Amino acid sequence: MRLARKYLPVFDWGRDYSRDTLSNDLIAALIVTIMLIPQSLAYALLAGLPPEAGIYASIVPIILYAIFGTSRALAVGPVAVVSLMTAAAVGQVAEQGTMGYATAALTLAFLSGGMLLLLGVFRLGFLANFLSHPVIAGFITASGILIATSQLKHILGVQGGGHTLVEMVERLITQLGQTNVITLVVGVTATAFLFWVRKGLKPALLKAGLTPRLADIATKAGPVAAVVVTTLVTWAFGLTERGVAVVGSVPQALPPLTMPDFSTEMLGALFVPALLISIIGFVESISVAQTLAAKKRQRINPDQELIGLGAANLGAAFTGGYPVTGGFARSVVNFDAGAETPAAGAYTAVGLAIAAVALTPLVYFLPKATLAATIIVAVLSLVDFKILKTSWTYSRADFAAVLATILLTLGLGVETGVTAGVVISIGLFLYRTSKPHIAEVGLVPGTQHFRNVLRHMVETSPTLLTIRIDESLYFANARYLEDYVLDRVVKNPELRDVVLMCSAVNEIDLSALESLEALNTRLMGLNVRLHMSEVKGPVTDRLGRTHFLEALSGELFLAQYDAYQALSAKPREAQQSGAQA
Structure with missing residues (x-):
C-alpha cells in the first residue's frame, strides 16, 4: 500500500x-x-x-x-x-x-x-x-x-x-x-x-x-x-x-x-x-x-x-x-x-x-x-x-x-x-563557478571568526596566507585556484604556510584533487606548506580514500582558528580596506 x-x-x-x-x-x-x-x-x-x-x-x-x-x-x-x-x-x-x-x-x-x-x-x-x-x-x-x-x-x-x-x-x-x-x-x-x-x-x-x-x-x-x-x-x-x-x-x-x-x-x-x-x-x-x-x-x-x-x-x-x-x-x-x-x-x-x-x-x-x-x-x-x-x-x-x-x-x-x-x-553556471569567489581572510580581534581582509578589521600573519574558497572544487575551477595561490606565493617571499579554508566546499572532484596534488608539490618546491581547515566530513572521507592526505605537506585542521594559532607568526596590525571583494 x-x-x-x-x-x-x-x-x-x-x-x-x-x-x-x-x-x-x-x-x-x-x-x-x-x-x-x-x-x-x-x-x-x-x-x-x-x-x-x-x-x-x-x-x-x-x-x-x-x-x-x-x-x-x-x-x-x-x-x-x-x-x-x-x-x-x-x-x-x-x-x-x-x-x-x-x-x-x-x-x-x-x-x-x-x-x-x-x-x-x-x-x-x-x-x-x-x-x-x-x-x-x-x-x-x-x-x-x-x-x-x-x-x-x-x-x-x-x-x-x-x-x-x-x-x-x-x-x-x-x-x-x-x-x-x-x-x-x-x-x-x-x-x-x-x-x-x-x-x-x-x-x-x-x-x-x-x-x-x-x-x-x-x-x-x-x-x-x-x-x-x-x-x-x-x-x-x-x-x-x-x-x-x-x-x-x-x-x-x-x-x-x-x-x-x-x-x-x-x-x-x-x-x-x-x-x-x-x-x-x-x-x-x-x-x-x-x-x-x-x-x-x-x-x-x-x-x-x-x-x-x-x-x-x-x-x-x-x-x-x-x-x-x-x-x-x-x-x-x-x-x-x-x-x-x-x-x-x-x-x-x-x-x-x-x-x-x-x-x-x-x-x-x-x-x-x-x-x-x-x-x-x-x-x-x-x-x-x-x-x-x-x-x-x-x-x-x-x-x-x-x-x-x-x-x-x-x-x-x-x-x-x-x-x-x-x-x-x-554556460552561466560554468562561467560563475569557473572563477569562484576566493577571499583572503584574517582573524577578527577578540573572536575566533575569520573575515575578508578587504572588508573587515582583521589580524593577519606575515608568514601565513589563509584563503577561503566559496565554491565546490571541480574540473572547471580547480586550475583557477591553483594559479591564484601560486601567484600570491610568488609575490610574497615571506610566506611559509598556505591554508585553504574549505567551509564552503561541498565536493572536490577528481580533476580538482589532481590540481590540489600539483599545488602541494609545487608549494613544497618553494618551501611552503599547504594546509586545509574546516573540511566537511564527506569531503574528508573521499580524500581519505586517496594518498592525498598522506602526501599533504601540511596538516588538516578541524577549525580555522586552530590553524591560525598553530601557524601564525607575530600578527600584523589590524587592517581594513574599502575595496569590495
Missing part, C-alpha cells in the same frame, strides 16, 4: 475525501470548465490543429494527472507557450491542415510523455534546475510577443504566416491592404472587451452589489460572454458570407482512440522538439504547482510530477490531443475557486466531455478573431519586460542571458530560443 501511495497519490488524498471537499471541488470544476471551453479551442488554433483537439487534450490528460500528480490545484491541459512550440515543431514535418500534421502532434505528445515519464522514474527532475529563472522569464516574454503577433492575422482577417517576429510583421505589413474590416471590428471589440473584463468587470460588479464570489465567477466567465455574443452576431448577420472566418464544424463526440506515428523518421524529426517541450512544460508546471502548494503548506514531489505530466501527455497522444502541461492561469483560477484535491480536475474533464458531446455544434459560427483575442489577452500577461531592468540592476551576466534569449527567440524562432536558453543557463 505504501508503494501505491508513493506512485499513485490518489490513494493519499483520497482517504480523507469528504462531502465538503466534494462540494468545493465541484464548484471549482464548474468555474474552470467555463473558462477552459473557449481557451481550449483557442490554443488548438494556436497549435495549428482543429479546435476539437484542444478539448480532447483537456479531458483524459486531466484525469491521468489527477491519479498520478501530487499538486492539488494544478490544472493540466493545453497552454500558450507549448501550443506555440507544437506549431513550430510539427510545422517542420507536415503541412498544417493535413492528417499528417495531426498525427505528428500526437507523436510529439507521445515523445514528450515518454521522456517525462522516464525522467520521473529515474528521479531526474533536478535536470530542470539547469534552466535558470531569468532565462525562462526571457523565453516566456519573447514567446508571449510571438504568440500575440501570430494572432494578429486572425484579427485582421489575412493569411499572415512566419515563425519569427520579423517574418510575421513583414507578412502582416504586406497584407494590410487585404484586411477584412468586419473581422477587424469583431477582433478589436472582443480584445477590448476581454481586457476590460480582466481589469474592470469585477470592481463594477462589486459596486453593483454582487458578492465577491459571484463577481469572481462572472469575471472568469467573461471570455464565454465574448464567445456567445460574437457567435450570435456572426450567425444573425451572416458575417461568414462577408469574409469573417469561423471555427466551422466541430465533431460532436468524446475523444477518439488515436495512434501516434512510430516510424523512425518521425520519431527522429520530433525528438529534440519533444525534449525542449518537456523541459519548458515541466519547469512551467512545477513552478506553478510549488507556488500554489506553498500557500496551503502542501508538498510537491518533483519526480512524481514528472510521472504525472508524462502520463497526461501519453493520454493526450492516444486520445486526439497534443502536448500539455500545467497552465498558470487555469491553475490559479482552480486554486482561487476553492479546489482542494486533484479530483476537481477530474470533474473538469467530465464537464469538458459533456461540452464535447453536447455543445460543439453551437460554436460553428464562432469567429476565429474572437479566439485570437482570447489568446492575445491571455499571453500578454506573460510578457514581463521588468525582468530586463531587474537583471540589469542585479547582475549584468543575467541581463545578457535574458536579453540574448529574448532576441534569439524573437529573431530565430521558438526552438532556437529555448535551445539557446538551455545553453546560456549552463
Whole structure:
C-alpha cells in the first residue's frame, strides 16, 4: 500500500475525501470548465490543429494527472507557450491542415510523455534546475510577443504566416491592404472587451452589489460572454458570407482512440522538439504547482510530477490531443475557486466531455478573431519586460542571458530560443563557478571568526596566507585556484604556510584533487606548506580514500582558528580596506 501511495497519490488524498471537499471541488470544476471551453479551442488554433483537439487534450490528460500528480490545484491541459512550440515543431514535418500534421502532434505528445515519464522514474527532475529563472522569464516574454503577433492575422482577417517576429510583421505589413474590416471590428471589440473584463468587470460588479464570489465567477466567465455574443452576431448577420472566418464544424463526440506515428523518421524529426517541450512544460508546471502548494503548506514531489505530466501527455497522444502541461492561469483560477484535491480536475474533464458531446455544434459560427483575442489577452500577461531592468540592476551576466534569449527567440524562432536558453543557463553556471569567489581572510580581534581582509578589521600573519574558497572544487575551477595561490606565493617571499579554508566546499572532484596534488608539490618546491581547515566530513572521507592526505605537506585542521594559532607568526596590525571583494 505504501508503494501505491508513493506512485499513485490518489490513494493519499483520497482517504480523507469528504462531502465538503466534494462540494468545493465541484464548484471549482464548474468555474474552470467555463473558462477552459473557449481557451481550449483557442490554443488548438494556436497549435495549428482543429479546435476539437484542444478539448480532447483537456479531458483524459486531466484525469491521468489527477491519479498520478501530487499538486492539488494544478490544472493540466493545453497552454500558450507549448501550443506555440507544437506549431513550430510539427510545422517542420507536415503541412498544417493535413492528417499528417495531426498525427505528428500526437507523436510529439507521445515523445514528450515518454521522456517525462522516464525522467520521473529515474528521479531526474533536478535536470530542470539547469534552466535558470531569468532565462525562462526571457523565453516566456519573447514567446508571449510571438504568440500575440501570430494572432494578429486572425484579427485582421489575412493569411499572415512566419515563425519569427520579423517574418510575421513583414507578412502582416504586406497584407494590410487585404484586411477584412468586419473581422477587424469583431477582433478589436472582443480584445477590448476581454481586457476590460480582466481589469474592470469585477470592481463594477462589486459596486453593483454582487458578492465577491459571484463577481469572481462572472469575471472568469467573461471570455464565454465574448464567445456567445460574437457567435450570435456572426450567425444573425451572416458575417461568414462577408469574409469573417469561423471555427466551422466541430465533431460532436468524446475523444477518439488515436495512434501516434512510430516510424523512425518521425520519431527522429520530433525528438529534440519533444525534449525542449518537456523541459519548458515541466519547469512551467512545477513552478506553478510549488507556488500554489506553498500557500496551503502542501508538498510537491518533483519526480512524481514528472510521472504525472508524462502520463497526461501519453493520454493526450492516444486520445486526439497534443502536448500539455500545467497552465498558470487555469491553475490559479482552480486554486482561487476553492479546489482542494486533484479530483476537481477530474470533474473538469467530465464537464469538458459533456461540452464535447453536447455543445460543439453551437460554436460553428464562432469567429476565429474572437479566439485570437482570447489568446492575445491571455499571453500578454506573460510578457514581463521588468525582468530586463531587474537583471540589469542585479547582475549584468543575467541581463545578457535574458536579453540574448529574448532576441534569439524573437529573431530565430521558438526552438532556437529555448535551445539557446538551455545553453546560456549552463554556460552561466560554468562561467560563475569557473572563477569562484576566493577571499583572503584574517582573524577578527577578540573572536575566533575569520573575515575578508578587504572588508573587515582583521589580524593577519606575515608568514601565513589563509584563503577561503566559496565554491565546490571541480574540473572547471580547480586550475583557477591553483594559479591564484601560486601567484600570491610568488609575490610574497615571506610566506611559509598556505591554508585553504574549505567551509564552503561541498565536493572536490577528481580533476580538482589532481590540481590540489600539483599545488602541494609545487608549494613544497618553494618551501611552503599547504594546509586545509574546516573540511566537511564527506569531503574528508573521499580524500581519505586517496594518498592525498598522506602526501599533504601540511596538516588538516578541524577549525580555522586552530590553524591560525598553530601557524601564525607575530600578527600584523589590524587592517581594513574599502575595496569590495
